[in-house]
Amino acid sequence: MSRTEVGTEDQRKPGRPTRPPLTEGAIADAALAIIDESGWQACTMKAVATRLGVRAPSLYHHVEGRPAILDLVRSTIAAEIHDPGILELPWDEAMLRFGTAYYRAFARHPNTIEVLSTTPVRDAITLQLYECFLQSLHRDGWDGARAFEALLGLEHLALGFAFEWNAEGLMLESARCAELGAPLLAEIVAERPEDQAALAESSFMSLLRRYIEMFRIPG
Amino acid sequence: MSRTEVGTEDQRKPGRPTRPPLTEGAIADAALAIIDESGWQACTMKAVATRLGVRAPSLYHHVEGRPAILDLVRSTIAAEIHDPGILELPWDEAMLRFGTAYYRAFARHPNTIEVLSTTPVRDAITLQLYECFLQSLHRDGWDGARAFEALLGLEHLALGFAFEWNAEGLMLESARCAELGAPLLAEIVAERPEDQAALAESSFMSLLRRYIEMFRIPG
Numbered sequence: 001m002s003r004t005e006v007g008t009e010d011q012r013k014p015g016r017p018t019r020p021p022l023t024e025g026a027i028a029d030a031a032l033a034i035i036d037e038s039g040w041q042a043c044t045m046k047a048v049a050t051r052l053g054v055r056a057p058s059l060y061h062h063v064e065g066r067p068a069i070l071d072l073v074r075s076t077i078a079a080e081i082h083d084p085g086i087l088e089l090p091w092d093e094a095m096l097r098f099g100t101a102y103y104r105a106f107a108r109h110p111n112t113i114e115v116l117s118t119t120p121v122r123d124a125i126t127l128q129l130y131e132c133f134l135q136s137l138h139r140d141g142w143d144g145a146r147a148f149e150a151l152l153g154l155e156h157l158a159l160g161f162a163f164e165w166n167a168e169g170l171m172l173e174s175a176r177c178a179e180l181g182a183p184l185l186a187e188i189v190a191e192r193p194e195d196q197a198a199l200a201e202s203s204f205m206s207l208l209r210r211y212i213e214m215f216r217i218p219g
Numbered sequence: 220m221s222r223t224e225v226g227t228e229d230q231r232k233p234g235r236p237t238r239p240p241l242t243e244g245a246i247a248d249a250a251l252a253i254i255d256e257s258g259w260q261a262c263t264m265k266a267v268a269t270r271l272g273v274r275a276p277s278l279y280h281h282v283e284g285r286p287a288i289l290d291l292v293r294s295t296i297a298a299e300i301h302d303p304g305i306l307e308l309p310w311d312e313a314m315l316r317f318g319t320a321y322y323r324a325f326a327r328h329p330n331t332i333e334v335l336s337t338t339p340v341r342d343a344i345t346l347q348l349y350e351c352f353l354q355s356l357h358r359d360g361w362d363g364a365r366a367f368e369a370l371l372g373l374e375h376l377a378l379g380f381a382f383e384w385n386a387e388g389l390m391l392e393s394a395r396c397a398e399l400g401a402p403l404l405a406e407i408v409a410e411r412p413e414d415q416a417a418l419a420e421s422s423f424m425s426l427l428r429r430y431i432e433m434f435r436i437p438g
Contacts, residue, residue: 041260114333117382121391124399131401144407152383153376153426160375163336172340180343182350188363207372214433 022054022062028072032109035073040115043069071123074116078126080105086136092212094136099154099208106162107200113159150215157211161204167196241273241281247291251328254292259334262288290342293335297345299324305355311431313355318373318427325381326419332378369434376430380423386415 030051034043048069049059063069081101086094106113121127130151137147164171177186192199249270253262267288268278282288300320305313325332340346349370356366383390396405411418 039260041258110333110337114329114382117379118329118386119390120386120388122395127391127396127399127401127404131396131404134403134407138403144403145410148404148407149422149426149429152379152422153430156379157372157375159379160336160371163333164371167337167339169339171338172346176341177346177350180346182346184353184357184363185346185350185367188353188367191364203368203371207368210368210433210436211372213436214429217429217432217436 022052022058024062024072025076026052027059027063027069028076031069031073032076032112035111035115036109039111040070045069067119070115070119073112074121075123075125077105077109077112077116078123078129080108082125082129082132084132087132087139089136091137091140091142092216094133095150095154095212095215096208098133099158099211100205102155103158103162103204103208106159107165110162110166113162117159146215154208154211157204157207161200161207164200164203165197167200170194170196170199241271241277243281243291244295245271246278246282246288247295250288250292251295251331254330254334255328258330259289264288286338289334289338292331293340294342294344296324296328296331296335297342297348299327301344301348301351303351306351306358308355310356310359310361311435313352314369314373314431314434315427317352318377318430319424321374322377322381322384322423322427325378326384329381329385332381336378365434373427373430376423376426380419380426383419383422384416386419389413389415389418 027048031043031048034047034051043066045059045063045066046056049056052059063072081098083097083101086097089097121130133151134144134147137150138144142150172185172189174186174190177183177189246267250262250267253266253270262285264278264282264285265275268275271278282291300317302316302320305316308316340349352370353363353366356369357363361369391404391408393405393409396402396408
């Protein structure tokens, strides 16, 4: 469905009360809000329609079904990350900026990680987000396959720490580690701050810098 | 609840038909089967009880609730990964073996990744799995905090590729990339095999080796 077909319903039905036009942006925002609150399984066509104050058949007039909704959600998050400015940066700074933005976007939307990690990428904004990252490495002489591998690994690191940032309380408690036969782990955990979000953040940033260093090694 | 209290119900109620004893192992297997099939949200106390052929109150006699069920599930997967043999290996081989086993276990149970990544680790087997990894690095002179960071990053890489291994079809199609303004990505994707599971596997193994090399850099 092209963007020009979207948002025309209110004009066709002048007798209905005025409501915000049913744009792709509005549909994506509603779907993302439902996923953030209740997860992907709760994000049915009916739930999105209800949130937008329309009936499900009206929504089907604008998006073909849940896979199309998911494309819109993926685009919305990709747009939060996408920064063509990285094309002007050396590859290491591009990787740092991309990785940080990627992590932060998914830390805001952890309930999207599983479904977006296991379904095909089909939307233009995500594909261009990837292209931009790959071009900024390619321009600095990177082989394509190696740049792609760097992209995948960076994504997975970022997503894992985005989950951790959202964990319910501390993932590990020193006393429990000591009690259950893990003395070295107990000692390490005791020396870390007790704020799970801060821990996830500092661990990710540290590993991200290390990850970038790793790609200075040839081959 | 200690293990000795478990599995005694059938002896107390001799009039009931014989069924497998309600052990922690049986409860964990039933819960994991439900999560594998339908996700964590479907894994209610009632659903686990039904699968075991008992009523929910009987199940509550053995486990306190969903958090306790989750501890059992985490233990079951940790047991699939745990290999004290890594203590005999140099740190790089230990990391390779641990990372591979971790990835394979979660590739078999992708529906557990989100919930296990966002809830506290409290069970003895997982804590000892971590301890064993940390000890094998520590024994080779690693600083504890650095070893712990290596563990976290390794987990997240493995989990991300475990998701990818389970993706519905190919994550990226070359023709679509070309069509939507991502020519370099299209070229890279065209040169890769078209088997998503094989792609996930080879990308993970390649990045795992690179990840291990990265920790040869001091600091």
